[in-house]
Amino acid sequence: MSINVLVVDDDKIVRDSMKIILSMDGDINVVGTSSNGDEAFEFCRHNRVDVALMDIRMPVCDGVLGTKKIKETFPSIKIIILTTFNDDEYIVRALKNGASGYLLKNISPDKIIKDIKAVHSGNMLIHSDVAKKIGELLSLEKKDNYSAYNLKNNEIKIMQLISDGYTNKEIAGKMFLSEGTVKNKISDILRKLNLRDRTQIAIYYLKGGKLK
C-alpha cells in the first residue's frame, strides 16, 4: 500500500526534481504533477490521490484556493503546503482551508519523505519556522510589545478591563481607584499608544497588541 502523491508547482524544474526525489522511496508513488490549483483539482477528480504537495504561489489558482477546492470535494486528501515563503497571511488561510502541513522548500529530500508519511498517517505537521509564526498569531509576547510603549502594569491592567467591556466606574471599583484617576490613566494610555478612545484600546489589546 504505497502513498499516491500529487506534486503541484508552476515551475517545471521543481515538479520534475520533486518527482525524482520522492520516487527514491519505495512507499511513495508520484501519480502525477499539476501546474496550478485548478489542474490539481481536476487531477484529483480522475485519479486516486492520497497526499498533494502544493506550492503556494502559482498563477491562475494559487495553493490556498487549490487547497480549498480539493478539500471541499475530497476531504480525505491530505495537503501539504510547500513554499519558499514564510508568510503569515498564507499560513492562516491555508490552515483554515484544511491544509495538513506547512513546510518550507529548503528541506532535505529524506525529510520531505518522512513528512509526507507523517501527514499521511493522519497528523498535522508544521515546519518549526512556521510553527513559531503560529505561536505569534495565537497572540503571544504581549508584554514585550507593551513595554515598548512604556506601559505600566497598572495601565495594562486597565487595558485588560476595558477589553473585558467594563465602564470606568467598574474599573475604578475593581482597582480601588477613583473614577477620575481611571480616566486620567486612560488618557495616558491613549497618548502612549496614539489611539483615540477606549474602543480602540480594546481592539488593540484583543488583537494581541499589534497596531493597525
Next chain:
Amino acid sequence: MSINVLVVDDDKIVRDSMKIILSMDGDINVVGTSSNGDEAFEFCRHNRVDVALMDIRMPVCDGVLGTKKIKETFPSIKIIILTTFNDDEYIVRALKNGASGYLLKNISPDKIIKDIKAVHSGNMLIHSDVAKKIGELLSLEKKDNYSAYNLKNNEIKIMQLISDGYTNKEIAGKMFLSEGTVKNKISDILRKLNLRDRTQIAIYYLKGGKLK
C-alpha cells in the same frame, strides 16, 4: 545518537508502560520519569533531555505550566503534550508556551515513536483531531452566529466598522447614512445582543461573535 526522552505523567502505570513501549525502539532512550511539571523541570536541570512527553492534567504543576518552566530555561528541549483530553483552552495555552506537539493518548505505540522522532527533528506535530480545533480557533464561522440574533447585513457592517475603531461620524460617511441613523442602528444592535456600548460590540465581534 539516540533521543533522550523524559516521560511526565502523574499515573505510574502510564509512566511504566510508556517506558516499556518507547524502549522497544533502538533510537529512543528513556532517561527518566516524573510525576508532575515541577519534578520534570528539576530533572531537566540535572540530566540531558531531548524530548519530554508531558501529560497535561497533573497535580501540583500541570503540563502547561511545566512546559512553560522548561521552555524558559531550556528552549532546545522539545515538548510533546500527551493527553486524553481535547480541550481548546489547553491547546492554545500549551502552544503559546512553546510545546512542539500535541497528541492524544489513544495512539498506537509505533505512532508515538514516529512522532517523537518527527518532533525531535524540528517539526511541530499536531494530532489531526487537535488540528481541527486549531482550524476552528483560527477561523470561526461568524455569520451563522450573527444570524441567530437577527442581525441585518447593515448592522453587521456597522459592527465591523466599530471593530475597526471608527467613530459614528466616520461610519456614517462610509455607509452614506446620517450620524443619527448610525446611532439608532447601534442602539438596535445593542438591544439585540444585550450589550451596553460600542466597546462591548467590538469585543463581541473580535472574539468571533461569542458572547460571555
Next chain:
DNA sequence: TTTAAAGAATGACTTAAGTCATTTAGAGTG
C-alpha cells in the same frame, strides 16, 4: 384606497468618556 411595515432622518435629551490644570501626599535622593 387604506393600512402596514421598514429604512432613514431629526431634534432634544442624558450620560459616559476623555482632556487638562491643579493639588495633595508619600518615597527617595542629594
Next chain:
DNA sequence: CACTCTAAATGACTTAAGTCATTCTTTAAA
C-alpha cells in the same frame, strides 16, 4: 531640610455616545 518624582485625586470642561419619540418616505400587502 529642600528637592524631585510619582501616584492619586479633584473639578471644570468639551464632546462623543446612546436613548427615545416622532416624522417622512417608499414599498408591499389587504
